[in-house]
Amino acid sequence: MARHPKRRQAGRRSPFAAAALIGIGLLLTGGIYAGASAAMAATSDNTAPTASMGNADNGKKLFQANCATCHGLNLQGTENGPSLVGVGELAVHFQVSTGRMPLQAQGPQAPQKPVQFTEAQIADIGAFVQSVAPGPSYPDNRIIDGQGDVARGAELFRINCAMCHNVAAAGGALTEGKYAPNIHTTSALNIYAAMVTGPQNMPVFNNMNLTPEDKRDIISSLLWLQQNESPGGYGLGDLGPVSEGLFIWIFGIGTLIAVTVWITAKSN
Template identity: 85%
Template sequence: MARHSSRTRSGRRSPLAAAALIGIGLLITGGIYAGATAAMAATNETPTASTLTVEDGQKLFQANCATCHGLDLQGTQNGPSLYGVGELSVHFQVSTGRMPLQAQSPQAPQKPVQFTDDQIQAIAAYVQSVAPGPTYPDAEITDGKGDVAAGAELFRINCAMCHNVAGAGGALTEGKYAPNLHTTTALNMYAAMVTGPQNMPVFNNMNLTPEDKRDIISALLWMQQNESPGGYSLGSLGPVSEGLFIWIFGIGTLIAITVWITAKSN
């Protein structure tokens, strides 16, 4: 009897225990990621006054940007001229990590930011002082208090063909893509509409009024802050991703159950 009890205690752990541990680990990891994403998305305010000067921005530009854009901002073979781009475009490119560019590619990808907020503002202020262009909007434009319904309709009409109706992004031609907007700040949403980075068209005030832009930003911020009402969104990519999920997990589960029943019956 003692031998039988000892053998039972030293038996193998149930496979369900391992699955439960993996599930708990995934839930914890997902919770941490969701919290970090929400914190990043919450940074939507127009930049405040920087402690650095335009001269500091010039030094930073010469050390990190002039190799491609030239000391006089007129561009080189490796980078375009910055005349007319303005501080808004500089803030967009640098605050998303797209610049400085790591390597030539069809599109500049987002990557970890290399500068502090003060340094980014100083570089932007220097470019604005030498080659003026689009500047920061009024705080009201990015406050997220516009008409969400009207903004969602405007987004579907003007933006969804590239960014997906849920702002999940999508593939374009020649290796290019429209990025997802799930963590994009309100200021960078506005900057993209005004400056038209890379494949993005420019939406001036004749295409989209400032109020229209405010509504679109409000709709995107609402989507960032509200979970999918239908449950897990699967990237909001529609029937392709949903069908793939059902094929892999649904049919896969049925096959696994069938194999398990057959093994038990044998």
């Protein structure tokens, strides 16, 4: 009898269809996430003012309502907070735009937390502080444009900053519960502000320590790190050889031991 070829069942899918659909879904999800992250980063970097344009009168009202309890009505300081004479609007922007101020509770240092004021309100408070007792102000746009010498900036960062912030800008522990924060999401303006105003445990880098061009190069190198993924793959927090060695010991060697035990058990 002649054999009739089997007809493919209607509606039957290729065994690779599910894998292809999953791959397409992952690619689309990853692309959307990457695009959204880049858009958010660009927005956060461009919202900070780079020139003093706040309203000191509005800033005075905001300061009296939210800051004077600790820092005094005339910025003279109290038992609960230091004097703000001479800190300037740049220090105000750094502390308030990162959520460190107003302080939630006394501790070794002020942690970052959700911001309580708009950019306009922060500029107003800074303008009031600047009008009462002037200090460091916003830099020229060129300093924070991210177009400096990235390689030279990375070298300067390693020499001057990496002992606290880690060579990959991932932060690190200090003494007595203090710590150097990571700089992976810090804006160019706040990186400059930290160098110029020396918040909390950070030293002040004036133009004798680091020239404006040095600061520009350091900022450019840090922005490059923020915008480029680790070329070595998963960074494990960028904490250095200790975390990497621990990961290899626990997961790498642990997996080898588990496979060895499994093979031995099967052979027996």
